[in-house]
Amino acid sequence: MREILNMFKKGKNIFSLLIIIASIFMTSSTNMVEAQDSGNSPGISTVTDTTNWGNQFITKAQLQDANGTSQTHFGLYDDIYASWEFSTNNQKIHAGDTMEIPVPNQITIKNDIVNSKPLEDKDGDVIANISLNKDTRLITVTFNSNAATKSQTKNITGWISLKTNWNTNIVSSNQNTPIDWGLDDSAMKSPDTTNSATVDPPSTDQDNNSVLYKYGSFDNDKIHWTVEINYPGETIPNAKYRDFIGDNQKLISDITVNSATRDSDGNITNDKENKYANSTVAYNDNNKEFTVDFGGDINQPINISYTTQITNYNNLSDNYTNSGDLLSNDTIKQSVTVNDSTTSIGGGASTSDILISILGQKKWSVPEETKLPDSIVVHLLRKITDGKDQEVTKKTVTAKDNWQYMFRYQRQYDDNGNLYHYTVKEDTPVGYVSVSDPTTYNITNYLSDTFKVTKIWHDGNNAKNTRPKSVMVHLYDDKDQAKNTESFNLNDDNNWTHTFTNLPQIAGNNWYVSEIGYDDKQTNTIPKGYIKTQYANDGNPQDQTIVNTLSTSLDVTKKWADNDSTSRPKSIKIQLYANDNNQGEKTVGDPVTLNADNNWSYSFGTNANSNDEKDPTNQLPKYDKNDKEITYSAKEVDVPKGYTASSEFSNDNTQETIINKKTDPNTPIETKTFTVNKKWADNNDPNRPKSAQIQLLANGEKYGDPVTVNADNDWTYTWNNLDKDTTYSVKEINVADNYVSNIDNTSNNEATITNTLKPNSGGETPSDNKKTLTNTHEPNQPDTKDPASNNPTPTNPDPETPSGEKDPKPVIPNNPFTPDPNSDTSTDFNSEPMVPNVPYSNSQLPQTSNKELNWIYPLIGVMILGLITFRIKKRA
Secondary structure, eight states: OHHHHHHHHHHHHHHHHHHHHHHHHHHHHHHHHHHHHGGGSTTOOOOOOOOBOTTTTEEEEEEEOTTSOBOSEEETTOOEEEEEEEEOTTOOOOTTOEEEEEOOTTBOOOSOEEEEEEEEETTSOEEEEEEEETTTTEEEEEEOHHHHHHHTTSOOEEEEEEEEOBOTTTOOSSEEEEOOOOOOHHHHTOTTSOOEEEEEOOSOOHHHHOSEEEEEEEETTEEEEEEEEOTTOOOEEEEEEEEEEOTTEEEOSOOEEEEEEEOTTSOEEEOSSOTTTTOEEEEOTTSSEEEEEEEEEEOSOEEEEEEEEETTGGGOOSEEEEEEEEEETTEEEEEEEEEEEOOEEGGGOOSTTOEEEEEEEEEEESOTTOOOOSEEEEEEEEEOTTSOEEEEEEEEEEGGGTTEEEEEEEESBOTTSOBOOEEEEEOOOTTEEEEEETTTTEEEEEEOSOEEEEEEEESTTTTTSOOOSEEEEEEEETTSOGGGSOOEEEEGGGTTEEEEOSOOOOTTOOEEEEEEEETTBOOSSOOTTEEEEEEEETTEEEEEEEEEEEEEEEEEEEEEESSSOTTSOSEEEEEEEEEETTSOEEEEEEEEEEEGGGTTEEEEETTOSOOOTTOTTSSEESBOTTSOBEEEEEEESSOOTTEEEEEEEOTTSOEEEEEEEEOOTTSOOOEEEEEEEEEEESSSOTTOOSEEEEEEEETTEEOSOOEEEEGGGTTEEEEEEEETTSOEEEEEESOOTTEEEEEEEEETTEEEEEEEEOOOTTSOOOOSSOOOOSSSOOTTOOOTTSGGGGSOOOOOOOTTSOOSSOOOOOOOOOOOSOOOOOOOOEEOTTOOOOOOOOSSOTTSOOOOTTOTTTTHHHHHHHHHHHHHHHHHHHHO
16 A cells, blocks of 8 residues: 555656646747747737847948948048948847947947937838947947837838048058958848958148148047147247137146157157247136247247047037137137047938138238228128028128138038038228139238230231231220220230229229220121130239130041941041140040031031030130140041041141041051150169059040059060050159159150159258158047057957957047038838848748747657656556
């Protein structure tokens, strides 16, 4: 009896164990069924766990410019837009699902983006939020319920953009660098993915050419600002520096001023004995502006540094703006405005806070004794969408201001990211005419009571006896005062010049001059056979020169020597060329078509077939501005296959016949060679470049790739099998700054390029390479006081080598240049990006909640059940 009871107890325990195992088995099986079946029920999901899809949805990745155009060349300090396109491949998305996108080490991340940026689709619905972690270098896209709903019935596509710059701790100028996107093969193999890009040198050489340069370097919630003054080493009398701190910043450190010296290699370092340690710094009341007085003249480089704290760090601006002025004798010598950009992402990026400052100078081109007005009013205008000028602000300017005006911190872009175009104008004083320079924003005034006109002829000193004996000119004006002036004849007796005096003075009146006839005939025409141009001397609208240039023409006729061959093309294109004083042929205008409809002929110049006044082939000058003769010719753009081309000209070179002759197919094609020789006039300077790149030109256009000449090939190169009817020439690419290049076309088949070394004032031979600065906080370099800047260049670890440490973080530099407009991020359901290889069929959702090992539990249960059954049977 006891033995039976024990057996029952054992059986009870075994039965309980079997119940537990069966429960595990059923639970696992149920979960598997739910994960599979849920994909077949659109709009219904029984799985609430979220999925991290990694980067498998990414279809391509590119480096783009601000306009969204893919580029493979970026300057060392240019803004770069890293862009990723994605497609969910009809996978069912749940609210809370994420994508994680790695950011390549070759581009910099300056800051975290903690406050998520919304990602909208084309309907304006937010489908996800985007964030960025600087330490992990990961962009995280978190989908919301809108994305979950839409993914039940359609594929979701879109793109993400990150505004950034090169990481100068890893890349350098003049190198082609691979871009480590860290994506799946399907994205990396997309033909649209940017797998590598070339780092071009900076577009400006501020170190040597600018007396004022400024940049900032981010350090979490601080910006370290550096100002470089007078790096060329000019003598600047009574020099001062004035700084303006922009919005969302406050000054938190003292101003440091250091004298610096350029060594023989061009490197600039701070002096151990600071000559400007006693410079005085004056602050305004709220510490948003300070002025450094150097105590007199300066004649060497100076470095100024200070730090500001970001006051809106929890809601970062896209840009932080500071500006500075270098003054000499209280006049602004140079001004700079810096927009130091943060790393921005997604559709939240904006260009509205990129600011510029506009500096202008009022100039008076008048005799010294002229009494000037007490003040003038200058208006700042900008173009708006309808093309009209909109007044932004205005300023009263006086001699006390040295007639300078500064419009500080103006928006560079409108709300839609379109660039504003600014101009200035003044309320012109009576007795003056005003001229605005849109490139410098300067305004120059000239006295308006006189008007001078001069006539110049370009006709080979009247070689063809075509010049009239006199030309009549007349004044016109805006206010109809010209009726009080008389016309005037210009001729040899008055040296073809005249000055109108005592002109009526009315505010805002402008005067003009025009030819109205010749040889005492008021025909309102220019002399027959001449081309007229007109310009203001030294920008003065009251001093005009009228130029008459003798014109010419070229009549071109096409003939065929082919016995009316059926293989003759239906049409051909010809290109007009001008050869000015035998300096080589240059194209004029666009190619024109010859065919049977125009009798295989065309006229350029005075007899032009075209009525387009803007067509440069309608007016062909026979002489250049130095009275050297210009000859014209036309050539076929492409000689028809199976034909040869030759040309015949009339005695006066105004008629050309192009003859195409049918060739014998058994006759070898006639070709020619062209040779370039490179010579150096530098007394065998040891710093001579090791090589030079030469570009071959065919009829003035680039032909083929550049070739390299060096000592190994005796500085010479010959191109073979060239078309014998094409005119070839060469040019050198990227001539070293300390050399002057001259090209001598020895013959039609040979040219010599001679580079002559420029002497310097010290008698030393300069290096062929530009010098770089050290320890001067160059743009995009980290603060040398930061120990992190001494870290070795980060490298990508071998993926097969286990490591418990994170990848070394690159030191993040800063872009000193004014950023380009940011691009908005949106979801585009009309685009057709490459679909990624997603390892799940369209009929089911992936397994979620890290249940990769769910299949193991049923297997273990079956094995245990089998073992217990075996033991029971054995005991029985």
